[in-house]
Each structure stands twice: as C-alpha cells, then as structure tokens.
Amino acid sequence: MGRPAGTESWKDVVDAFLAENPDLDTLEVVLPDTNGVLRGKWLPGSALRKVFEDGVALPFSLFGLDVWGREVEETGLHIETGDKDGVCWPIAETLKRVPWAERPTAQVLLSMYHRDGSPFLIDPRHVLSQGRDRLAAMGLSATSAFELEFYLFEDQADGDWGGPPKPLFSTHLGPARQNMYALSDLEALMPLVDDIRRGADAQDIPADAAVSEAAPGQFELNLHHRDDPLAAADDAVLLRRLVAGVARKHNLKASFMAKPFVEWPGNGMHVHVSMEDGEGNIFANAETGATRQGHAIRGLLDTMTEAHLLFVSTFNGFRRMQPGSYAPTSICWGFDNRSVALRVPAAKPEAARIEHRIAGADANPYLVLTGVLAGVVEGLQRAEEPPPPVEGNAYEKTATRLTPWMDEAIDAFAASARMKDAVGVDLHKVLVDIKREELTAFGREISSLERQTYL
The missing domain is CATH 3.10.20.70 (Glutamine synthetase, N-terminal domain)
Known part of the structure; x- marks a missing residue:
C-alpha cells in the first residue's frame, strides 16, 4: 500500500x-x-x-x-x-x-x-488541490476567507423538524424583530458565543467577527483569510461543525440551511479572494492591479451560469435567490454593493479583493472555492475587461439573471466543458448524477400547500 x-x-x-x-x-x-x-x-x-x-x-x-x-x-x-x-x-x-x-x-x-x-479524484478536497496547482503553474496563489450565516432555533421536543422552526428572538406580536447588527442579541447569547470563540481558539479555526444578521435568530461568523485555499475550506467545514456542536450543547439547533423561511433572508456563504504572486497581492499593484482584478471579475461573470451548481447545490438553495433578499439574482458586479453577485469591498489598497456572494451556507466549501478559482483563472488567462459595474440596486437592473431553478443549473453544469475541466471528468459526472436524483426525489413529494389547495 x-x-x-x-x-x-x-x-x-x-x-x-x-x-x-x-x-x-x-x-x-x-x-x-x-x-x-x-x-x-x-x-x-x-x-x-x-x-x-x-x-x-x-x-x-x-x-x-x-x-x-x-x-x-x-x-x-x-x-x-x-x-x-x-x-x-x-x-x-x-x-x-x-x-x-x-x-x-x-x-x-x-x-x-x-x-x-x-488521490481519489471524486473527493472534492483533491479537486480543490488541483485548482491550487493550476494557479501555482501560473506563478500565483490564492488568499481566501469564508463568511457563514446561520440560524439558531429553539430545539423541537420530538426532534422531527417537520413543522416550521422557531428562531430565537422571534415573536408573533408586531413586526419581526430583525435586530440587524444588534449587540443585545449577542449579549443575550453570551455563554454560547463565548463557547464558540473558545472552541475556535482550541481548534485553531481563525474565527473573526460575529454579528447579528437580518432576521430573528440569524447570525454571521467571519473567518480570517488564509494563503492556502485548502486551509480556508477546511476552516469553513470545521466552523460549521463547531457551531452545530456548541449550539446542541446549549439545547439549540444551528442551521446553515440556505432558505429556512419564505419571509426572511436566507443563509449565505460569502468568499473573499485575492491573488498573490512573488511580490504580493496582484490586485493591489498600483499600475496593473485594477486591470487584473477586472480580468478576474470578467472570468467569474462568464463562468457563473456554468458554475452555479457548485455554489447553490441544494434544492432549497435555489429558493434563496430572491430579489431584495441580499442574495444575488443576476450576473453582475459592483463596488461596495451588497445587491450584486461579485462585490469589490471598500478596503485599503493592499487588501484589494473580490467578494463572491452567490453560495448558500449549506454548499460544499471545497467545491465553492473550486468554482471561484476556476473563474478567476479563466479571467486572468483571457485578460478581457468586465462590463461596467452596477450602481444602486442590482435587483432593479437588466443584467442576465441567475436561474432560480435547480434543473437549469444542473443542465448548464452538465453541458460545460469548462466545469468538466475545473472539477475533473469523474466528479463532474458524479455530481450531475447525484443532483438529478435529488431533484427527482423532491419532485415526487406532494407539498402541504398542494393538499390544502386541491383536496
């Protein structure tokens, strides 16, 4: 052996x-x-x-x-x-x-x-490793970090979770308590937040900011950037496990489900990425940085439809792609704009980067980052300028829409030679087979709405 x-x-x-x-x-x-x-x-x-x-x-x-x-x-x-x-x-x-x-x-x-x-090349971690090797062959490496959103639910006595979950801080009296960025929500959960932070320290998971997000019981945890994409994806995998384990210890359920509620925002997985060469961040170069960042953005836009299944890989995840929900719905980019798919955050020049905002929090981090790096490589190799950035509300613009339908995302991925190259022939086939079977299984189900309507 x-x-x-x-x-x-x-x-x-x-x-x-x-x-x-x-x-x-x-x-x-x-x-x-x-x-x-x-x-x-x-x-x-x-x-x-x-x-x-x-x-x-x-x-x-x-x-x-x-x-x-x-x-x-x-x-x-x-x-x-x-x-x-x-x-x-x-x-x-x-x-x-x-x-x-x-x-x-x-x-x-x-x-x-x-x-x-x-390596067994259907293991997504090996596939991401190959993406890292492609960058190395170009004299580049990726610096990346994940942000993860999740809900905290009060535990259900029967453990079935067949009914609607009840998030923390929700109420039937008056308007929903969104409490965006509320310190009071974090303070109310101080023992849990402390256990997550101590757990992250013990496991060398580079957790950074914790914020109360845009719905009752919704939170976001940010990770520090890593100069190895495998380490960044490992961090995201282990952070999800840490949060779920600590929440369970506190008799709560942490859920990274992409869209648990129709009326409230879903859970996203945002990826920040920059490219390094021997001299530092290529996007920060005073002469060529903005141009090369634009090339990377163009590659990400051009591959977005084909790579969509890597970013949104669950049946429920496509429900998150709703206008006005802080989840992107169109193939566009912008400066410091949270309604676009690719955001260029306001930052010091040396921290110039791209924030990829499409993925659901329940996606596979190795495949998400594989898709992101494939788009960046495509753009840097072709060296074409992106379209103009979106200003204002991207939901009101006319950019090409990201499909909200899983079958269309599967078909686009299945037909893509670029995605077959990005993830390898073997994983490409396996992922298509699995996702088609999952879609068929959901199609066989009869919803409670159908029964309420037609019985």
Missing part, C-alpha cells in the same frame, strides 16, 4: 497531541462527502497512532451518496464495483480536541486515496 506524499511527517504532531491530551477517550475521523455532509467513524482514542500509520478504510461509494445518505446507483460507485474501500489519510493540521464533547474527544479531517497512494 502506497503512502501519499506529504503524509509522512506525522509522528511529532501525534506525540505532541497525546502529551497534551493524555486522557483521550474517543477519536472522530471525519470525511466530507460530495455534498459536504460529514461521514466517518468514532474510534477509541488508543487508535490515534494506527490511524496516522495505516490510514482509515472507508468505501469509495461514500462520494456517491445523495444528501439523505442514499446510494445513487447512476454514479457507478456502489455494488457494481464490489463497493471497494479506499484509504483515507488524516490531515495532520486538523487533529484537534473537540471542546463541546462530554468525554475527552479528538477529531481529524480525512481525505480519500487509492491504495497506491494516488
């Missing part, structure tokens, strides 16, 4: 961790699947060295599951192959204590490989 390059120097990491955590009882090995759903195993703490020495056997077919964890036979990854195991190797820098667990627990992210040590 071959060991992947870069996984050899693990002993010092494990020795140091065990010295600091001699009471370790449980090890959680965590593998994000194609949807970004976390799969894996719970192992005894004594298995830690073995995990790093030998890897963890898990079936390749985990990457052929739909969002409900069901096998999608069309992917060709299941029983017709014998349902073979791959070897998942731990990502050493993600070995951390789980501060919200009741017993002494550690977690570590995994990535899937073939037995000869070559």
Whole structure:
C-alpha cells in the first residue's frame, strides 16, 4: 500500500497531541462527502497512532451518496464495483480536541486515496488541490476567507423538524424583530458565543467577527483569510461543525440551511479572494492591479451560469435567490454593493479583493472555492475587461439573471466543458448524477400547500 506524499511527517504532531491530551477517550475521523455532509467513524482514542500509520478504510461509494445518505446507483460507485474501500489519510493540521464533547474527544479531517497512494479524484478536497496547482503553474496563489450565516432555533421536543422552526428572538406580536447588527442579541447569547470563540481558539479555526444578521435568530461568523485555499475550506467545514456542536450543547439547533423561511433572508456563504504572486497581492499593484482584478471579475461573470451548481447545490438553495433578499439574482458586479453577485469591498489598497456572494451556507466549501478559482483563472488567462459595474440596486437592473431553478443549473453544469475541466471528468459526472436524483426525489413529494389547495 502506497503512502501519499506529504503524509509522512506525522509522528511529532501525534506525540505532541497525546502529551497534551493524555486522557483521550474517543477519536472522530471525519470525511466530507460530495455534498459536504460529514461521514466517518468514532474510534477509541488508543487508535490515534494506527490511524496516522495505516490510514482509515472507508468505501469509495461514500462520494456517491445523495444528501439523505442514499446510494445513487447512476454514479457507478456502489455494488457494481464490489463497493471497494479506499484509504483515507488524516490531515495532520486538523487533529484537534473537540471542546463541546462530554468525554475527552479528538477529531481529524480525512481525505480519500487509492491504495497506491494516488488521490481519489471524486473527493472534492483533491479537486480543490488541483485548482491550487493550476494557479501555482501560473506563478500565483490564492488568499481566501469564508463568511457563514446561520440560524439558531429553539430545539423541537420530538426532534422531527417537520413543522416550521422557531428562531430565537422571534415573536408573533408586531413586526419581526430583525435586530440587524444588534449587540443585545449577542449579549443575550453570551455563554454560547463565548463557547464558540473558545472552541475556535482550541481548534485553531481563525474565527473573526460575529454579528447579528437580518432576521430573528440569524447570525454571521467571519473567518480570517488564509494563503492556502485548502486551509480556508477546511476552516469553513470545521466552523460549521463547531457551531452545530456548541449550539446542541446549549439545547439549540444551528442551521446553515440556505432558505429556512419564505419571509426572511436566507443563509449565505460569502468568499473573499485575492491573488498573490512573488511580490504580493496582484490586485493591489498600483499600475496593473485594477486591470487584473477586472480580468478576474470578467472570468467569474462568464463562468457563473456554468458554475452555479457548485455554489447553490441544494434544492432549497435555489429558493434563496430572491430579489431584495441580499442574495444575488443576476450576473453582475459592483463596488461596495451588497445587491450584486461579485462585490469589490471598500478596503485599503493592499487588501484589494473580490467578494463572491452567490453560495448558500449549506454548499460544499471545497467545491465553492473550486468554482471561484476556476473563474478567476479563466479571467486572468483571457485578460478581457468586465462590463461596467452596477450602481444602486442590482435587483432593479437588466443584467442576465441567475436561474432560480435547480434543473437549469444542473443542465448548464452538465453541458460545460469548462466545469468538466475545473472539477475533473469523474466528479463532474458524479455530481450531475447525484443532483438529478435529488431533484427527482423532491419532485415526487406532494407539498402541504398542494393538499390544502386541491383536496
């Protein structure tokens, strides 16, 4: 069995961790699947060295599951192959204590490989790694950071969540208490906010600002930028897990569902990205920075329709694309404008960047960043100017619309040679197969509105 390059120097990491955590009882090995759903195993703490020495056997077919964890036979990854195991190797820098667990627990992210040590290229983390390599071949690297929005709900006694959830601070008396940027909401949740911050510190997740967002019980957490896109995406994956775990400890449910309510804003995943060469941020160059930033914007705009499924990958996510909701609905950009798809924030020259605002908070961060980097590469290589920036309310302009329909997004992605190149032939097929099956499943359901209307 071959060991992947870069996984050899693990002993010092494990020795140091065990010295600091001699009471370790449980090890959680965590593998994000194609949807970004976390799969894996719970192992005894004594298995830690073995995990790093030998890897963890898990079936390749985990990457052929739909969002409900069901096998999608069309992917060709299941029983017709014998349902073979791959070897998942731990990502050493993600070995951390789980501060919200009741017993002494550690977690570590995994990535899937073939037995000869070559990467399994349906694993989205490997696909993002290839995008990083394309940039490196151009003499560039990406600096990126995620912002994540989520709701906090009062826990439902039956645990079914079939009825409408009740967010914190909601009331049936008078208008909705949006309380945007309200310090009082954060203060009311001080024990939970403190536990999230301490948990992020313990897991080396570079959490930054926390704000109360535009609906009752809605919040946003920002992450510091990273100079490695894999680390930035790992941060987003682990932050979602941290928030959910801490909320559960406080008898609350944290939800990153893209659109839980018709009447209130959805949850977004915003990505900030800049490009670096040997001399620094290329967007900050006094002579060429604005031009090259424009080229990157043009590439992102031109690939946006084809890459839409990478950014909005759930049936519910397309409900978020509503005018006036702070979710972009058209293919446009602007300066310091939160109604556009691509925002250039007001910033110091050295912090010049692009904010990509399309993704839902429930999307797979590895695939979101893969799509963003593919668009930037496209733009920098073609070196074409973008259209004029939108001023004012983009919802009232006539720019080409982003589709609010999942079937159209699937078809655009499926037909795209650029997306096939960006994510690879294998993942391209698997993602299309999974999303078509999920769309079909939702189409089979009869809604309560239909029954109320037609019975």
